Amino acid sequence: xxxxxxxxxxxxxxxxxxxxxxxxxxxxxGAENGTASAGTPADFTHLEQSISExxxxxxxxxxxxxxSSSFKxxxxxxxxxxxxxxxxxHEKNEQAVGSTVSALQKCTSEHAGLINDAxxxxxxxxxxxxxxxxEYKEHTARKAEFVKRAYFSKANAKKLNKYTSACEDVDxxxxxxxxxxxxxxxxxxxKALKSSTKSLQKLRKEMxxxxxxxxxxxxxxxxxxxxxxxxxxADYEKKKESWRPQVCYNAAMxxxxxxxxxxxxxxxxxMGETKVNGYPEGYPELxxxxxxxxxxxxxxxxxxxxxxxxxxxxxTGHISHTAYLQKTDKGSVELYHTNCQTLDMALLRKDQxxxxxxxxxxxxxxxxxxxxxxxxxxxxxxxxxxxxASDLK
Numbered sequence: 001x002x003x004x005x006x007x008x009x010x011x012x013x014x015x016x017x018x019x020x021x022x023x024x025x026x027x028x029x030g031a032e033n034g035t036a037s038a039g040t041p042a043d044f045t046h047l048e049q050s051i052s053e054x055x056x057x058x059x060x061x062x063x064x065x066x067x068s069s070s071f072k073x074x075x076x077x078x079x080x081x082x083x084x085x086x087x088x089x090h091e092k093n094e095q096a097v098g099s100t101v102s103a104l105q106k107c108t109s110e111h112a113g114l115i116n117d118a119x120x121x122x123x124x125x126x127x128x129x130x131x132x133x134x135e136y137k138e139h140t141a142r143k144a145e146f147v148k149r150a151y152f153s154k155a156n157a158k159k160l161n162k163y164t165s166a167c168e169d170v171d172x173x174x175x176x177x178x179x180x181x182x183x184x185x186x187x188x189x190x191k192a193l194k195s196s197t198k199s200l201q202k203l204r205k206e207m208x209x210x211x212x213x214x215x216x217x218x219x220x221x222x223x224x225x226x227x228x229x230x231x232x233x234a235d236y237e238k239k240k241e242s243w244r245p246q247v248c249y250n251a252a253m254x255x256x257x258x259x260x261x262x263x264x265x266x267x268x269x270x271m272g273e274t275k276v277n278g279y280p281e282g283y284p285e286l287x288x289x290x291x292x293x294x295x296x297x298x299x300x301x302x303x304x305x306x307x308x309x310x311x312x313x314x315x316t317g318h319i320s321h322t323a324y325l326q327k328t329d330k331g332s333v334e335l336y337h338t339n340c341q342t343l344d345m346a347l348l349r350k351d352q353x354x355x356x357x358x359x360x361x362x363x364x365x366x367x368x369x370x371x372x373x374x375x376x377x378x379x380x381x382x383x384x385x386x387x388x389a390s391d392l393k
Contacts, residue, residue, distance in 0.1 A: 004048060004086055014044040014089045017097050044089070047104065051078065054111045060118045063185040067114050074114065078107040118186060125189045129177045132196050136170050139207055143167075146206075148286050149213060151266040152393050159209060166203040173199050220305040220389045221260045222329040225364070228259055229357035232336075236358025243359050245271070249279060249322035251338045251360055252308055256324050261306050261389035277318045287387045289319055294383035298375055300333040300366040305388050309335065312383040325365070325386060333366040335374075346377035 006014070061071035081104040088096035143163070150160035177192035235258055236243055243254055250271060256262030273280035284290065287310055294312040306327045313320035323337035337343065338360045347363045347370055348354070355362050365371050378384065 004082075006044075006086065006089060010089050011043075011045055013092060014097065014101075017094060018043060018101065044085075044101070047101070047108065050108055050112075051082070051104075054108065054115060057115050058111075060122065060184045060186065061114055063183075063187050064118050064121070065187050066121075067118055071111075071114055074107055074111050078104065078111060081107050122181065122184060122186055122189070125186065125193065126181045128193055129174065129181060129189070129196075132170075132193070132200060133174050133178075135200065136167075136174060136203075139203055140167055142207070142210065144285065145210055145214075147282070149210070151269050151282075151286060152263045153265050156213075157269075159206065163203070163206040163210075166199065166206055169199040170196060170203050217390045218393060220307075220327070222306075222327060223259055224330070225326060225328045225332065225334045225362075228255075228326060228328075228334075229362060231258055232357040232360060234358075246338065246359060248337060248339045249283070249308075249310075252322045252324040252336065255326075255336045255360060256306065256308065256389060256392075259306060259326060261393070262308075263393050266392060279319055284319060286392075287385065288391070289385045289387075291317060294385045296378065296383050298365070298371065298378060298384060300371055303327055303333050303386060305390060307386055307388040307390075308392070310385050310387070312385065314381045314383055320382070324360075331366075332364055334362055335365050336360045336362045343377060346373050 058071065058075075061067050081100060085097065085100035085104050087093075088100045146160045146163045150157040173192055173196035177189055177196055180186075180188035180192050232255060243251065250267065253262055253267040253270070257264050257267055270280040270283060270286075273282060275281070287308060289310045289312065291312075303325055304327065307325055309323045309325045310319050311321040311323070312318070321337070321340045321343070323335050323343075326334040326336065328334060335347075336357070344354065344361055349369075363370055363374075365374055
């Protein structure tokens, strides 16, 4: 819809008058070529277009409390100046048209200045939103660490819930902030930024907890091998139910729990998970086992603490067996496992009785002869990953 009701003839008259006004104002010969001065439009049609374009961009001012009052004043002044200019043009009042158009041009310039100020503010706020989004992404990238620690205790499981809730809140507020930026609504952006920052502070607290937990890992305990084997035997005789199901990974974790190096909460939590490729869902990630982390050559001197020993089937690309490694108080390395006859047959000496302690069998891998046999068994198609107990509590 046209901004004014000027006829073609009235537009032409107004344009001609502006050119004459330029000549009179400049008083120079160069102005006779119709060159517009810096503060005056080349023609009235151009001024109308400028006003229409500014009006189309003015929603950013209506939604910006800081400048809304100034905008209302300039909007009112523009309407008055436009009304006076149109009256002068309709009446072909040569004296009034110059002053009214100049007043209209001044209003237009001030209007454009307000919009530019608002645009700069919106750009700055948009950068703030983008910065918070990047920080949020960094925090969400560490979700796996919370999931892992949630297996260690009820308190940690609650921390995972708090972390997840905080992430959802931040994401919701940032989505609102980003939508407000797109809508060019500065007041709503400010409001959403305030809420996002508040939610992000809660998320930061959870990240601080995670960092402090990682920095204060408890050291693994060391027990004598004979003492542990005696405790294992006694525990199995009295509490056979607690060793069920009698699968290798449950037995391995049970040994770690009894030695005092693995949390019982982790064992029971994993046993309740859905099984994938014979193991609890999430187990490989928890143990850090993958094709990139497994090794082929075993060296008992590199085992510094007790932990879970997972075996990787080189053909299938999955975990095929699990044992527990004990680093004893004397520095020897003992292996405890169940349900793998090929490994037992490989490690047993001739005429040796099966060395059992309750449900599990045990072997000293720090014994040179036993380590050699163990390596020969690995060479038949297995790799391994030792996960220190300190990484699992």
